[in-house]
Structures are given as C-alpha cells and as structure tokens.
Amino acid sequence: MRFIADIANQKLTALEELWERRRGPGPMPSRADLDVSELRPWLGNLALIDLNGVGDGTFRLCGTNLSTRFGIDATGCRVAALSDDLVTTVLSFISRVREAKAPVRNVYARRVHGIHVTFDDLALPLSNDGTVIATLLFASYPRN
Numbered sequence: 001m002r003f004i005a006d007i008a009n010q011k012l013t014a015l016e017e018l019w020e021r022r023r024g025p026g027p028m029p030s031r032a033d034l035d036v037s038e039l040r041p042w043l044g045n046l047a048l049i050d051l052n053g054v055g056d057g058t059f060r061l062c063g064t065n066l067s068t069r070f071g072i073d074a075t076g077c078r079v080a081a082l083s084d085d086l087v088t089t090v091l092s093f094i095s096r097v098r099e100a101k102a103p104v105r106n107v108y109a110r111r112v113h114g115i116h117v118t119f120d121d122l123a124l125p126l127s128n129d130g131t132v133i134a135t136l137l138f139a140s141y142p143r144n
Helices: 002-023 036-045 064-070 084-100
Strands: 046-050 058-062 104-112 115-127 133-142
Touching: 002 036, 002 115, 002 133, 036 046, 036 064, 036 133, 058 064, 064 104, 064 133, 084 104, 084 115, 084 133
Parallel strands: none
Antiparallel strands: 046 058, 046 133, 104 115, 115 133
C-alpha cells in the first residue's frame, strides 16, 4: 500500500511542479499556459472545473479514472450533479483554493464500488488575469 501512496504523491508533486514552472512570476498560470501535451501523464486523473462566480462550477473535462470514482462522466456537468458527499468535498476544495489562490492538497476517503479507497487530491488554480480564479485543475490518485 505504501508503494501506491508514494506513486500518488510523486504524480501530484510532478503536476504541482509543472504548475509552478508555468505560472512564472505571476501568482498563477492561465489555462493557456498549460499545453495539453504536457498534461498527458495525468489526463485520466484530471478534471478542469470552470468556476462560475461564487457558486460551484462546471466540469469542462473529467478524466476516465475520475469518472469511475465519481460514478458518472461529469464532463459538461455542474459540480452539484455529483453525489452529496462528493459535492460537499469538491465545494470545500473550491472554497479553499479560492481563499489561498494557491495549490491545495487534500486526502479523501470514500467507498467506490463497495471498496474503501483513500485518495490524494490536488487542486491548482488557473487565472486569465492573475487575480480571479477562472478554472480549477483538479487531480486525484488512489493511495491504496
């Protein structure tokens, strides 16, 4: 189990390092600063959530591994379309990232297909103007 947790941590650390490089001297990069080819190693475990004002958000993209975790392909869906426990978790995550305007990590446990799984989550803010977070780049990997 420790090996899987280490892999999850390595993948999220590498993604956060890419985010740091792409943000340059500003507080956060824009979506345009991240080329999809650079994100390829994480694609199945990534979601892009467009934030709509102060409400929840809409999944622009939801990777296949996240769709399995969420129980639906959330691409094109609002965060509110997820199960109640996930809505609460994702909204809390969005709130924490909006407040920090910086990467936020989280550990989250839930049952997936009847199996207890713990996930390492990372949310990275993306901004078009360097001030307002327009999109959340979310990545998640199982620890066990």
